[in-house]
Amino acid sequence: MSAVETPVVVGSLSPSRAADFLSCALMYRFRTVDRLPEPSSPDAVRGSLVHKVLEDIFDLPAAERTRERAHAMIVPAWAALQEAEPRAAGILDGLDEDAWLRSAREAVDRWFELEDPTRLEPAEREAFVECLLDSGLMLRGIIDRIDVAPDGAIRITDYKSGNAVAEGYEARALFQLRFYGLMIWRTRGVIPKVIRLVYLGDSQIVSYAPDEADLRATERKVQAIWAAITQARATGDYQPSPGRNCDWCAHHALCPVFGGTPPPIPPRRPRPPLSRWARLRARLRQVFSFSRSSG
Numbered sequence: 312m313s314a315v316e317t318p319v320v321v322g323s324l325s326p327s328r329a330a331d332f333l334s335c336a337l338m339y340r341f342r343t344v345d346r347l348p349e350p351s352s353p354d355a356v357r358g359s360l361v362h363k364v365l366e367d368i369f370d371l372p373a374a375e376r377t378r379e380r381a382h383a384m385i386v387p388a389w390a391a392l393q394e395a396e397p398r399a400a401g402i403l404d405g406l407d408e409d410a411w412l413r414s415a416r417e418a419v420d421r422w423f424e425l426e427d428p429t430r431l432e433p434a435e436r437e438a439f440v441e442c443l444l445d446s447g448l449m450l451r452g453i454i455d456r457i458d459v460a461p462d463g464a465i466r467i468t469d470y471k472s473g474n475a476v477a478e479g480y481e482a483r484a485l486f487q488l489r490f491y492g493l494m495i496w497r498t499r500g501v502i503p504k505v506i507r508l509v510y511l512g513d514s515q516i517v518s519y520a521p522d523e524a525d526l527r528a529t530e531r532k533v534q535a536i537w538a539a540i541t542q543a544r545a546t547g548d549y550q551p552s553p554g555r556n557c558d559w560c561a562h563h564a565l566c567p568v569f570g571g572t573p574p575p576i577p578p579r580r581p582r583p584p585l586s587r588w589a590r591l592r593a594r595l596r597q598v599f600s601f602s603r604s605s606g
C-alpha cells in the first residue's frame with residue numbers, strides 16, 4: 312500500500328463492545344446492533360459525575376486542584392450532566408440526593424488518596440482515540456487521561472467508579488488495557504509505558520506495562536473478534552453464551568436461555584463522529600445503556 316492510500320473502513324470496534332462479544336454474542340447484538348435501552352442506576356450516574364469532576368479539575372491552575380475545589384465542582388458538574396442527559400435526574404427519584412452527592416464527594420476523596428493532581432499535567436483528558444488498522448477495522452475508545460513524560464513516555468489512566476476487578480473478571484479488565492495500548496501504539500508509534508485502571512470504589516490501581524509482543528497478540532485477537540462479528544452480522548446468528556455475564560445483562564426477557572425471543576434484527580445505522588460535548592453525551596448514553604458492565 313502506498314503512503315497516500317488508506318484502507319476502506321470496514322467497521323469499528325470499542326473495547327467494551329469487543330468484550331461484550333467475547334462474553335456473549337447475543338448480548339453484543341442486543342447492545343450494539345439492536346441498541347436496546349437498558350436501565351441505569353444511581354451508581355452509574357455517580358460514576359459519570361465523578362469522571363466529569365476528575366476531568367474538569369485539570370482546567371484549574373495546578374496549585375488550586377485541591378479536594379475542596381473538587382468538592383465545589385460536584386454540584387455544577389451534576390447540573391451540567393442533567394442538562395446533557397435529562398434522564399439523569401430521574402435516576403435519583405426516591406433517593407436522598409444530598410447523600411448521593413456526598414457519596415460522589417467520597418469517591419473524589421478516594422481519588423485524592425491515590426493521586427495528587429497538583430503534580431500532574433495531563434496531555435489529554437477524555438481523549439477520543441481512533442485507530443484504523445491495515446485491515447480497515449477502526450478501533451475507537453475514550454481514554455480518561457493520557458500523561459506524557461518529558462522523555463515521551465506515555466501513561467494511560469482509566470477511572471473506574473467501582474471496586475477493583477472481582478475474581479473471574481480480570482480478563483475483561485486486562486483486555487481493555489491491552490486494547491488501549493494497541494490504539495496508542497498504532498496511532499502514535501509509541502508503546503505506552505504503563506496503562507492503569509484507577510478504581511475509585513476501593514482506592515486501588517491495577518497497572519499493566521505492555522510490550523510489543525503483547526500488543527501484536529492483542530491486534531490478532533481484535534481481528535479475530537471482528538471476523539466473528541462480521542460472520543454473525545452476515546448470518547444473523549448471534550449465539551447466547553449463558554454464564555456470569557447474565558447477572559448484569561438486562562435482556563433476559565428477550566433471551567432464549569430465559570425463554571425469550573429476540574426481536575428481528577434492525578437495519579444498520581451509521582454513527583456520526585463525536586465532538587467533545589458529544590463525547591460527554593455518549594458517555595452518559597453508555598451509562599444509561601450499559602451501566603452494569605462499563606466503568
Ligand code: SF4
Nearest residue numbers: 335551553557560566
Ligand atoms: S441473558 Fe445471558 S445468555 Fe442471554 S443475552 Fe444476556 S448474557 Fe447472553
